[in-house]
Amino acid sequence: MTDPAIRIATLSKKFGDTLVLRDISLEVPRGQVTCLIGPSGSGKSTLLRCMAFLEEPTSGSIEIEGEPLGFTGTGSARRRQSPAELRRVRGKIGMVFQQFNLWPHMTALGNVSAALRRVRGLPRAEAEARGMAQLDKVGLKERAGHYPAQLSGGQQQRVAIARALALDPTIMLFDEPTSALDPELTGEVLTVMRALADEGMTMVVVTHEIGFAASVAHTVCFLDHGRLLFHDTPEKVFAAPREPRLEQFLDTYLDRGAQMLR
Amino acid sequence: MTWTLFELLLQASLMTILVSAVSILAGLAIAIVLSAMRMSGNAALKGFAVVFISFFRGVPLLVQLLLIFNLLPSLGITLPSLATALIGLSLCTAAYQAENLRGGFEGVAPGLIESAEMAGFTRAQSFFWIRTPIALRMTFPALVNEAILILKASSLVSVVGLIELTKMAQNLAASTYQPLPIFASAGLIYLAINVVVAFLGRRAERALPGLPSA
Amino acid sequence: MSFDFAVILARGPQILAGLGVTILIWIAGTLLAAALGFLVATARRFGGRFVDLALSLPVEILRGTPFLVQIFLLYFGGPYIGLRLDPIPAGLIGLSVYGAAYYAEIFRAGYQSVPTGHVEAAACAGFSRGQTIRFILLPEMALLVLPPAMNMAVILLKETALLSLITVPEMTMTVSAIGSQQYAFVESLVVLALVYWALVELANLLGRLAERRLSTFGTP
Numbered sequence: 001m002t003d004p005a006i007r008i009a010t011l012s013k014k015f016g017d018t019l020v021l022r023d024i025s026l027e028v029p030r031g032q033v034t035c036l037i038g039p040s041g042s043g044k045s046t047l048l049r050c051m052a053f054l055e056e057p058t059s060g061s062i063e064i065e066g067e068p069l070g071f072t073g074t075g076s077a078r079r080r081q082s083p084a085e086l087r088r089v090r091g092k093i094g095m096v097f098q099q100f101n102l103w104p105h106m107t108a109l110g111n112v113s114a115a116l117r118r119v120r121g122l123p124r125a126e127a128e129a130r131g132m133a134q135l136d137k138v139g140l141k142e143r144a145g146h147y148p149a150q151l152s153g154g155q156q157q158r159v160a161i162a163r164a165l166a167l168d169p170t171i172m173l174f175d176e177p178t179s180a181l182d183p184e185l186t187g188e189v190l191t192v193m194r195a196l197a198d199e200g201m202t203m204v205v206v207t208h209e210i211g212f213a214a215s216v217a218h219t220v221c222f223l224d225h226g227r228l229l230f231h232d233t234p235e236k237v238f239a240a241p242r243e244p245r246l247e248q249f250l251d252t253y254l255d256r257g258a259q260m261l262r
Numbered sequence: 263m264t265w266t267l268f269e270l271l272l273q274a275s276l277m278t279i280l281v282s283a284v285s286i287l288a289g290l291a292i293a294i295v296l297s298a299m300r301m302s303g304n305a306a307l308k309g310f311a312v313v314f315i316s317f318f319r320g321v322p323l324l325v326q327l328l329l330i331f332n333l334l335p336s337l338g339i340t341l342p343s344l345a346t347a348l349i350g351l352s353l354c355t356a357a358y359q360a361e362n363l364r365g366g367f368e369g370v371a372p373g374l375i376e377s378a379e380m381a382g383f384t385r386a387q388s389f390f391w392i393r394t395p396i397a398l399r400m401t402f403p404a405l406v407n408e409a410i411l412i413l414k415a416s417s418l419v420s421v422v423g424l425i426e427l428t429k430m431a432q433n434l435a436a437s438t439y440q441p442l443p444i445f446a447s448a449g450l451i452y453l454a455i456n457v458v459v460a461f462l463g464r465r466a467e468r469a470l471p472g473l474p475s476a
Numbered sequence: 477m478s479f480d481f482a483v484i485l486a487r488g489p490q491i492l493a494g495l496g497v498t499i500l501i502w503i504a505g506t507l508l509a510a511a512l513g514f515l516v517a518t519a520r521r522f523g524g525r526f527v528d529l530a531l532s533l534p535v536e537i538l539r540g541t542p543f544l545v546q547i548f549l550l551y552f553g554g555p556y557i558g559l560r561l562d563p564i565p566a567g568l569i570g571l572s573v574y575g576a577a578y579y580a581e582i583f584r585a586g587y588q589s590v591p592t593g594h595v596e597a598a599a600c601a602g603f604s605r606g607q608t609i610r611f612i613l614l615p616e617m618a619l620l621v622l623p624p625a626m627n628m629a630v631i632l633l634k635e636t637a638l639l640s641l642i643t644v645p646e647m648t649m650t651v652s653a654i655g656s657q658q659y660a661f662v663e664s665l666v667v668l669a670l671v672y673w674a675l676v677e678l679a680n681l682l683g684r685l686a687e688r689r690l691s692t693f694g695t696p
Contacts, residue, residue: 054376087382094380101377105395105471115381118391149472160377167381320676321669322637325648329665336662410540417542418638428544435552442553445545453540 003066005030005171005202006051011060013046013226020046022226024060028171028219033203035213035234038223039249044206045098047223048175051204052095053086064089064171094164098176100156102148108135108159109144112166120167134162138192154185158192165196172196174205210253214238222246267434268447274430275451281347281426282413288348289355289412290405294394296360297367311360318357324418326350331422347419347426355412362404366397399470406463410456417452427451483658484651484667494650495671501564501646502636505571506629512572513579520580521587522605531580538577543635546574551642567639567646575632582624586617622690626683630676637672647671 006028013021020043028034036044049055051062053070062069069089071078081089102111113131116122122130135141138158148156157177164172174193178186190212197203197216207213213220214234221231224245230237238250299311318326327350334341341349370393378388398405420429431448435441484491516535520528538546547570554561561569590613598608640649648668655664 052380054379083384087384090380091382095377097373097377099371099373101371101373103374103377103392103396105399107471114391115383118387119382119384147471163377163381316677317669317673320673322634322648322672324637324640325665325669325672328652329662329669332661332665414540414542417544420544421641428542428548431545432548435548440556442549442556445549445553449537449541449545449549452542452545453537456540 002030003063004028005065006204007063007066008047008051009061009063011047011050011057011062013043013050013055014058020226021050021057024228026221026228026231028202028204030065030170030202031200032218033197033205033216034219034221035217036204036206036221036223037208037210037213037249037253039252041225042223043226044221044223045175048173048204048206052093052173053090054095064092091167092170094167094169094172096157096160096164096172096174096177098179100148100153100160100180102156102160102163104148107145107147108140108151108155108162111148111159112163115163115167131162131166134166135159137165138162139188152185153181154188157181157189161189161192161196171202171204174203174207176206176208178207178209208253210238210250222249224249267438267440267444270434271427271430271444271447271451274425275427275455277424277426278413278416278428278452279455281344281351281419281424282409282416284348285351285355285416286405286409286412288352289359292352292356293359293363296356297363297394297397298389300360300364301367315357315360318354319361323350323354323415324421326354327418327422343419343423346422347416347424350422351412351416351419354415355408358411359405359408362401362408363397366399366401367393369400370396402467402470403463406460406467409459409463413455413459414452480660481663481667483660484654484663487654487658490650490654491647491667491671494645494647497564497645497650498633498636498647499675501568501571501639501644502629502633505568505575505636506632508568508572509575509628509632510579510625512576513581514583516576516580517583517587518609520584535577535580538574539581543570543574544638544641546570547638547642563639563642563644566642567636567644570642571632571635571639574635575628578628578631579625582621582628583617585624586621587613589620590616619690622687623683626679626686630679630683633676633679634672 004027006026008024008026008028011021011024012019024047036047038044046055050057051069053062056070061071061074067089068081070081070086072081073079102108103114106114109128109131112134113124113127116127116130117124120127132141132144135144138161140155140158140162143151143155143159148159151159157180161172161177177193178189181189186209190209193203193205193212194216205213205217217234219231220234220237222229222237222243222245230243230246237246296311296314299307300315302308327347330350331346334346374392374396375388378392383392416426417428419426420432423429425433427448431444435444438444516531520531523531547567550559550570551561551563551566554566594612594616595608598612603611636646637648639646640652643649651664651668651671652661655661658664
């Protein structure tokens with residue numbers, strides 16, 4: 001039996017004295033789309049950032065395709081991974097941020113090919129050819145020479161997706177990828193994400209786009225106050241919500257989701 | 263005041279431009295290293311950078327130049343006056359540039375560093391390829407300003423015996439007894455160079471990639 | 477080669493005298509520079525387009541040329557047009573005029589920071605121009621103007637060292653003279669550097685205290 005893409009076991013996270021994630025266990029299967037939903041402050045973004053070790057779990061463990069991420073061992077035997085080891089395991093993960101985080105001093109193509117050149121040491125021509133292929137995939141080949149400040153938010157986020165894909169990750173993490181966008185620009189980003197899901201990419205998506213979660217996700221996880229209250233197929237989660245907190249949350253967001261489905 | 267005298271001043275101004283340009287670039291390189299030291303976790307490196315920056319910003323450049331000019335020979339190091347001038351000016355401007363860069367480095371959004379981390383950059387690679395270029399871009403106007411300050415400050419390297427614009431003006435003023443037109447001409451040449459540098463700086467600022475509004 | 481600081485420190489009274497001249501010229505020069513710079517900025521703000529343009533020329537010339545060239549021009553060139561000055565007055569005038577150009581720009585930025593609506597409101601309330609400056613503009617710009625003004629004062633402190641080159645008997649001239657008399661030039665320069673360093677850090681500290689003091693009463 002192969003390991004799941006991500007295995008999270010009894011994970012907790014504290015910021016100071018505040019417990020933001022409580023005892024979360026979750027397996028993300030390979031080749032599937034998992035959406036994390038929940039009200040703001042529920043801990044869903046923190047959970048996603050733990051999956052990339054951008055936040056350190058206070059306790060518990062995370063495995064990426066069977067390999068520990070960030071720490072090895074548990075309890076008192078827990079040791080921090082060396083930076084090189086952390087980079088190796090993280091190499092399987094691509095991350096897309098809410099604020100795009102494109103490097104402003106590089107063109108779109110520069111952003112997409114930078115790590116291939118500087119980290120992987122590919123020759124410039126090869127790195128740029130690969131970068132160009134990724135930009136083409138997100139429909140932005142003609143914008144290769146533009147700087148981030150010259151691109152719309154939707155275009156910037158698509159470049160950010162291409163940048164992550166250029167490093168051939170097996171898992172893609174999306175942290176509210178459309179929340180910083182004007183409503184009319186969310187569609188182009190969601191289209192790219194849908195295509196990626198159809199290719200069978202393992203994806204974990206923190207989102208408020210209920211419509212996207214309902215139509216693309218294999219599994220929907222509902223977090224509230226740092227707890228994983230509920231995880232199941234979207235049909236079950238959205239058809240008959242019995243949890244009062246989930247119902248309350250869906251009442252707030254479903255209008256927006258319904259608009260997206262049209 | 264004849265054309266021949268003015269021509270001598272113009273020739274000497276090439277030395278002023280050379281010394282200033284080399285010092286600005288060398289100072290920039292040193293300033294980046296100082297910034298890395300200041301942001302490193304190592305207390306000794308950090309302390310060195312803080313004291314270096316405070317000292318070279320706290321002591322008049324004239325005193326720094328005289329000190330280097332006299333200290334090196336007494337330690338058995340003899341350097342031509344050009345090298346002494348370059349060392350003095352570079353160390354001084356490095357301290358000021360490091361202080362200017364501080365704001366730039368602090369202004370790099372944490373998300374940009376996280377995205378470099380996720381793309382596999384090591385701390386050093388991220389510093390060199392991501393943080394430094396962004397900090398430089400943000401503080402570019404301060405760099406142009408510093409270039410103008412150093413052009414003016416380069417007038418002090420006359421005290422270590424280098425014949426640049428101000429030293430040439432002094433020599434000519436003493437030999438021709440025409441200090442008024444000669445120093446006025448030297449001033450005009452400095453002014454002209456600075457106007458050109460400021461103009462080119464504004465052009466370059468517009469040509470550089472824009473910063474995100476966020 | 478060994479260094480002997482005792483021969484320098486033995487001349488303490490002379491060093492202190494040089495330090496006294498440095499501090500007096502610095503404080504007098506800075507106050508004059510700030511006052512002159514304020515007048516220039518005020519004239520540019522209220523004097524109409526022609527005054528504004530006419531005053532921008534000397535300001536840009538002074539800001540675009542080295543202080544050393546300016547004092548050489550004044551001290552060595554002045555006598556040729558009947559301006560024969562002793563070193564100390566020449567140094568004080570040079571420092572004040574040079575600093576005034578920078579202070580004029582600092583105050584100009586200060587004036588520009590106050591919204592015109594506030595000036596119009598003062599006019600409607602019957603304030604004279606002088607009262608508007610005194611009670612509206614100056615207090616409003618104080619918080620913005622103070623940091624660059626203190627910074628400029630520190631720059632002027634360091635610039636006073638150049639006055640040694642036109643034989644003003646300030647600290648750099650006094651201490652380096654002791655150094656050459658005693659064949660202890662490096663030692664004298666080290667002492668000099670340390671005293672300036674301490675003075676500059678002290679001035680920076682006072683500047684920060686003043687800013688904190690002002691920001692507790694000032695408008696945010």
